[in-house]
Amino acid sequence: MNRFLAGWSEPRTLRKTLGALFLLSFASVSPARDLTGNWVARNPLPDGTSRDTYLDLKQEGSRVTGHIRATQYYYNIVESSGGPDSFVLTGSMMDGHNERRVTYEIKLAGDELLVRTRRRPDSELIQMTARPAPPGEGALPQRLPLPQLHPVPSNGLARTPPMGWNSWNKFAGRVDDAAVRAMADAMVANGMKDSGYVYVNIDDTWQGSRDAAGNMVPNKKFPDMKALADYVHSKGLKIGIYSSPGPNTCAGYEGSYGHEDQDAKTYAAWGMDYLKYDWCGARNLYADEEMQPVYQKMGDALLKSGRPMVLSLCQYGRAEVWKWGTAVGGNAWRTTGDIRDSWDSMTKIGFDQDELAPYAGPGHWNDPDMLEVGNGGMTEDEYRVHMTLWAILAAPLLAGNDLREMSPAIAAILLNREVIAIDQDPDGRQGRRVSKSGDLEIWARPLAGGAQALALFNRSALPAEMTVDWRDLGLTSPPRKLRDLWAHTDLKPEGDKFTRTVPSHGVVVVRIGN
Ligand code: GLA
Numbered sequence: 001m002n003r004f005l006a007g008w009s010e011p012r013t014l015r016k017t018l019g020a021l022f023l024l025s026f027a028s029v030s031p032a033r034d035l036t037g038n039w040v041a042r043n044p045l046p047d048g049t050s051r052d053t054y055l056d057l058k059q060e061g062s063r064v065t066g067h068i069r070a071t072q073y074y075y076n077i078v079e080s081s082g083g084p085d086s087f088v089l090t091g092s093m094m095d096g097h098n099e100r101r102v103t104y105e106i107k108l109a110g111d112e113l114l115v116r117t118r119r120r121p122d123s124e125l126i127q128m129t130a131r132p133a134p135p136g137e138g139a140l141p142q143r144l145p146l147p148q149l150h151p152v153p154s155n156g157l158a159r160t161p162p163m164g165w166n167s168w169n170k171f172a173g174r175v176d177d178a179a180v181r182a183m184a185d186a187m188v189a190n191g192m193k194d195s196g197y198v199y200v201n202i203d204d205t206w207q208g209s210r211d212a213a214g215n216m217v218p219n220k221k222f223p224d225m226k227a228l229a230d231y232v233h234s235k236g237l238k239i240g241i242y243s244s245p246g247p248n249t250c251a252g253y254e255g256s257y258g259h260e261d262q263d264a265k266t267y268a269a270w271g272m273d274y275l276k277y278d279w280c281g282a283r284n285l286y287a288d289e290e291m292q293p294v295y296q297k298m299g300d301a302l303l304k305s306g307r308p309m310v311l312s313l314c315q316y317g318r319a320e321v322w323k324w325g326t327a328v329g330g331n332a333w334r335t336t337g338d339i340r341d342s343w344d345s346m347t348k349i350g351f352d353q354d355e356l357a358p359y360a361g362p363g364h365w366n367d368p369d370m371l372e373v374g375n376g377g378m379t380e381d382e383y384r385v386h387m388t389l390w391a392i393l394a395a396p397l398l399a400g401n402d403l404r405e406m407s408p409a410i411a412a413i414l415l416n417r418e419v420i421a422i423d424q425d426p427d428g429r430q431g432r433r434v435s436k437s438g439d440l441e442i443w444a445r446p447l448a449g450g451a452q453a454l455a456l457f458n459r460s461a462l463p464a465e466m467t468v469d470w471r472d473l474g475l476t477s478p479p480r481k482l483r484d485l486w487a488h489t490d491l492k493p494e495g496d497k498f499t500r501t502v503p504s505h506g507v508v509v510v511r512i513g514n
Contacts, residue, residue: 039130047219054138071252152299152329164199169400176221186403201240207253229271240274246281268307279315299329322359339369341377357430374401374410381506391423392431458502481513
């Protein structure tokens with residue numbers, strides 16, 4: 001027996017066993033059941049939705065072909081082995097230019113299929129039971145034709161990078177109505193609102209299903225979206241929501257595919273102010289090169305809804321989105337894959353943004369992903385690097401931590417108004433790397449009125465003395481005003497150069513006035 005197929009725990013009841021025996025006794029007169037057919041394994045979630053895996057299979061002898069759809073994952077079966085009633089199937093799907101493969105172990109047990117798989121080769125084994133489903137149920141919808149390209153007029157929003165909070169980094173699938181209200185309360189109480197954080201953004205996992213008219217209905221975690229938006233607005237804040245241009249989101253929830261206008265109207269009716277629109281499930285229907293017309297549909301739909309809503313594109317920086325993000329009505333576009341709460345992830349993303357600087361400006365921003373400040377995976381110095389670098393990059397500042405339980409040190413990082421002022425500079429010019437020597441990087445950002453922000457980043461494991469020649473910043477004489485934005489002190493510029501000792505995994509950032 002194949003090593004995958006050993007040790008099945010079979011949830012069969014006596015009734016089913018008897019049923020199978022009954023069938024067996026007729027084996028000579030009725031053809032043996034094989035895998036051919038449409039099968040579904042349902043996994044109901046506490047929010048009232050269910051994650052369903054459909055296996056649409058065709059068995060010919062020991063060969064099995066067909067498709068497996070686990071919500072946002074749609075695999076073509078490319079290899080099968082085993083038999084007569086136990087198989088190992090290999091599924092393949094394209095995610096942009098990358099192939100993703102998965103193995104499913106299948107065992108026919110009477111009128112059920114026992115199915116085992118792993119999301120990734122190193123993750124835990126998931127076991128499920130699939131039962132016959134009507135033909136066609138769960139099939140991937142038809143590919144809809146794409147619109148002609150045209151420039152979507154600007155919505156006039158996000159003149160400076162959006163600031164606020166987003167649920168994903170801390171809460172992921174646990175976000176609910178109460179959490180969103182609590183974050184809005186915290187943003188008012190802890191001074192974030194007064195420091196410029198405005199948007200309270202609900203990420204993935206709020207969706208239920210569509211009603212008979214095709215309108216989106218939230219799941220049990222969000223009993224009344226309009227009331228929630230009213231609450232957030234009553235605090236002087238704005239509220240955001242999340243969807244996908246595909247049939248499913250990254251977490252497998254319902255996407256906006258084929259319902260763009262209808263969903264935009266629904267968001268407007270609820271009072272939404274911001275939409276994060278995440279590619280994920282669209283990859284099964286469209287190539288990366290088709291992202292522009294796909295995103296344009298929602299850019300148009302939001303404008304048509306009549307309510308001003310920030311449009312944040314989330315497609316992981318593929319297809320050179322910075323070149324067309326503005327044309328589809330995007331106010332920001334992700335430039336990278338997902339951030340994690342680690343020094344490696346944050347620095348790999350943040351220090352890789354230099355060349356994208358020319359594409360940012362008022363109304364349209366490069367987005368190196370949301371903040372992890374306060375989530376526990378980095379030191380305070382490292383979080384200061386995170387906050388400073390995002391400000392130099394003119395990045396959206398969307399906090400991603402639990403705002404109810406912030407230490408004073410974390411609050412001081414997120415609420416550093418002098419660093420926030422760099423991020424929110426009205427000229428909206430993204431900063432760039434001035435020099436790099438090993439793990440030591442010097443970045444500068446031009447600010448309104450001829451001022452500059454200068455950041456000395458030490459990515460090394462030891463403290464380092466770092467020096468900048470004022471001439472490297474285009475200054476012909478030492479600046480008249482210099483202020484350290486983490487120490488909150490004025491400095492006295494002396495001589496042609498500026499030298500500071502920068503802690504390991506730390507930063508010194510100064511504002512250079514004139
Ligand atoms: C993708 C996005 C994340 C988050 C999740 C939600 O991974 O890049 O920011 O929205 O989906 O499922």
